[in-house]
Amino acid sequence: MRSKLAAFTTRGTSFLAAGLAAALIGLLLGERPLLSIGALLFVLPLLAALSAGRARYRLSCVRMISPPRVPAGQSTEVTVRLENISRLPTGLLLAEDAIPYALGTRPRYVLDGVERGGVRELSYPIRSDLRGKFTIGPLEVRIADSFGLVELGRSFSSTSVLVVTPKVIELPRARLGTSWVGEGEGRPRASSAAGEDDVVPRAYRDGDELRRVHWRSTARYGELMVRREEQRWRNRAMVLLDTRRDAHSGSGVSSSFEFAVSAAASIGVHLARGGMDGQLVTDQGQVTGAGAFEDVLLDALSVMGLSRGDSMAGGLAAIRASGGGLLVVVAGRLSAGVARQLAAARQSGGQAIALLLATSSWTGQTAGSGRNGRDGDRKAVAGLPVYPETAEATSILTRAGWHVVSADAATPLTSAWRLMAGSGMAARAAAASDAQGAAGVAR
Numbered sequence: 528m529r530s531k532l533a534a535f536t537t538r539g540t541s542f543l544a545a546g547l548a549a550a551l552i553g554l555l556l557g558e559r560p561l562l563s564i565g566a567l568l569f570v571l572p573l574l575a576a577l578s579a580g581r582a583r584y585r586l587s588c589v590r591m592i593s594p595p596r597v598p599a600g601q602s603t604e605v606t607v608r609l610e611n612i613s614r615l616p617t618g619l620l621l622a623e624d625a626i627p628y629a630l631g632t633r634p635r636y637v638l639d640g641v642e643r644g645g646v647r648e649l650s651y652p653i654r655s656d657l658r659g660k661f662t663i664g665p666l667e668v669r670i671a672d673s674f675g676l677v678e679l680g681r682s683f684s685s686t687s688v689l690v691v692t693p694k695v696i697e698l699p700r701a702r703l704g705t706s707w708v709g710e711g712e713g714r715p716r717a718s719s720a721a722g723e724d725d726v727v728p729r730a731y732r733d734g735d736e737l738r739r740v741h742w743r744s745t746a747r748y749g750e751l752m753v754r755r756e757e758q759r760w761r762n763r764a765m766v767l768l769d770t771r772r773d774a775h776s777g778s779g780v781s782s783s784f785e786f787a788v789s790a791a792a793s794i795g796v797h798l799a800r801g802g803m804d805g806q807l808v809t810d811q812g813q814v815t816g817a818g819a820f821e822d823v824l825l826d827a828l829s830v831m832g833l834s835r836g837d838s839m840a841g842g843l844a845a846i847r848a849s850g851g852g853l854l855v856v857v858a859g860r861l862s863a864g865v866a867r868q869l870a871a872a873r874q875s876g877g878q879a880i881a882l883l884l885a886t887s888s889w890t891g892q893t894a895g896s897g898r899n900g901r902d903g904d905r906k907a908v909a910g911l912p913v914y915p916e917t918a919e920a921t922s923i924l925t926r927a928g929w930h931v932v933s934a935d936a937a938t939p940l941t942s943a944w945r946l947m948a949g950s951g952m953a954a955r956a957a958a959a960s961d962a963q964g965a966a967g968v969a970r
Contacts, residue, residue, distance in 0.1 A: 539676035585613035728752035763852035774859030777889035812841030870927035888935035
């Protein structure tokens with residue numbers, strides 16, 4: 528009985544109850560006018576339900592999200608295009624688009640009617656302070672009669688996906704040391720002096736110039752081959768994000784992990800837009816995906832969570848297999864053992880920089896020079912801040928040739944990036960000699 532009454536609105540249910548009561552009273556008292564009124568009140572919602580149920584409306588729904596990927600804290604516009612493709616005009620329509628609770632309340636619209644072939648566009652903004660992938664839709668349309676007695680719900684099946692990435696902070700331009708890998712004219716090569724037969728070819732890729740085709744190898748292998756020594760050198764970077772649960776502190780958007788995710792996203796986007804090819808790596812290993820580095824990076828970080836492991840074996844293996852290039856590490860709490868493993872995994876000749884987080888400052892403890900910190904909780908080494916909890920790892924990595932910068936909860940990412948990318952060799956040499964003293968302060 529309840530399911531049959533679900534189509535009736537509060538007004539329709541009231542009409543049914545009032546009509547039934549009036550009809551019974553009129554029947555008991557022998558009042559024909561009251562019986563007629565009661566019958567009319569009772570039959571009217573039934574006729575409205577019959578009319579709404581037999582309506583054969585054909586509607587199409589197309590949803591567009593512009594842009595479909597936004598950083599956390601920014602708004603995007605959702606546009607729903609509703610078209611009547613049936614031969615009859617519709618009656619009153621109530622449209623409601625389903626969105627996750629984290630994005631706010633569901634938008635609702637009342638349409639007086641859509642003529643044959645008519646189109647209605649419904650737009651609304653949505654905003655999320657939480658990163659993630661959110662499903663928007665499906666759109667539910669409720670068909671109502673003119674008296675508001677009946678509502679019949681119909682739902683579309685199409686949905687859309689909104690990707691909310693971490694906050695991407697625009698970083699200042701800074702000249703990093705070049706770390707070129709590949710084959711090309713960038714450095715002397717043994718093959719450059721070799722004869723035609725000594726050329727080491729590779730398979731043709733989209734974008735290669737036809738003048739680079741090595742026809743003798745093409746005939747030998749049966750596919751287009753190009754001269755390997757004529758490739759352009761490409762700058763490569765690897766961004767390693769520490770996702771270990773035990774390495775971070777705090778909770779929610781105010782945790783050290785969220786700061787680390789935002790830092791990795793900002794640095795990766797900065798490098799990608801600077802023309803560098805890149806890879807995203809976590810302590811679990813390399814993150815793969817289709818598309819350009821920036822797209823893979825942002826899509827992966829939008830849903831990145833903490834891992835339960837305490838080892839960085841997967842990330843270390845990916846670094847060893849990378850073949851060199853610029854290595855950027857954003858890490859939480861590093862033990863001496865993990866720091867030594869990380870230092871040993873660095874490829875010789877490649878530049879390596881690390882951002883180490885003083886994670887205790889994200890739990891309100893005294894860890895740095897933030898609002899709740901003391902100036903004595905960190906020591907400046909060659910102009911670079913070193914915190915007691917990051918001092919030992921800083922010493923190990925610096926002695927291995929890394930450029931290390933520490934940050935607490937009050938450190939702006941732009942300031943940390945200037946130190947990471949802008950300090951010269953003199954600062955690194957001084958840091959290498961003084962970091963041992965900073966480790967003594969930690970003890």
